[in-house]
Amino acid sequence: MTTLRIGTRASELALWQANHVKAELERHHPGLAIELVHVTTDGDRIQDRPLHEVGGKGLFVKGIEEKLLDRSVDLAVHSMKDLPAEMPAGLVLACTPPREDPRDALCGSTPTPLAALPAGTRVGTGSLRRSALALRLNPGLAIVPLRGNVPTRLRKVGTELDAVILAAAGLRRLGLADRITESLEPESFLPAPAQGILALQCRSDDDRVKTLVAALADPDTTIAATAERAFLQQLQAGCTVPVGCHAVLRGPGELLVTGLIVGPGGRPYLSASKTGRPADAASLGADLAQTLLDAGGREVIAALEGGE
Secondary structure, eight states, rough: EEEEEEEESSSHHHHHHHHHEEEEEEEHHHHHHHEEOOOOOOOHHSSSSSSSHHGGGGGHHHHHHHHHTTTTSSEEEEEEGGSOOOOOOTTTEEEEOOOOOOOEEEEEOOOOOGOOOOOTOEEEESSSHHHHHHHHHOOOOOEEEEEEEEHHHHTTBBTBBBBEEEEEEHHHHHTTTTGGGGGEEEETTTOOOTTTTTEEEEEEEEEEHHHHHHGOOHHHHHHHHHHHHHHHHHTTTTTTOOOOEEEEEETTEEEEEEEEOOOTTSSSSEEEEEEGGGGGGHHHHHHHHHHHHIIIIIIHHHTTTTTO
């Protein structure tokens, strides 16, 4: 059988994710030959500027998507929150494995919760959403722009910074959950759409790969991802707009989807929720986004993107 080539970034977290998928595929398909192909993306190359100034999170996936399209690799493993709302023609999401912890996490030099940190505390984050929500909870914080992989960011705690805010999923995957001083609950700190979810992407005409990865799919995660990505697609917001979305199954027949649009300093803060059938995940996410747009979100997005 032809070797399955998995395209991945070379960061510690990206390699953990790719190796996890590799191991799961080998478990389900004994004898399958798999090769990891390291791809350096623009997001890896450009480290001296905030992501929203240089093209957003899509910088971490574009280079790998190009390798898929030119058939240099057969499967890509991404953090789904890094995927832009619209996917290039010829590519599809083939599978969503089980979700890791979707929450954000505070990693501080003391156990003090985010809301109780003293004025002037230096908190590092490269996310406009995390920055806005942190300032909403605690306006006295000194937010410091931060880039780099997870271990690099953690090394700054206690020296250049007093704390950092990271995705709990990445910390847990790397065995660094012990560095979490506070798990930030979605009720007050809504995660990014699809945070904690892996995206397995392939060419739309590659039935072989679709069949191979189908065994890794988690139906509940697929439902949540569908709702959260539909929310993002309906908003049509650029990378300069802090948004959050989280979908959770509350029973076999009920899906709760919560979304927000927030200004850079935590104001304005527009939030809403919708409940419906899991089978209607896409329309629930889209309807929720439309509700926020109609409630003033359209104006917030226009102002942040330099519109009228």
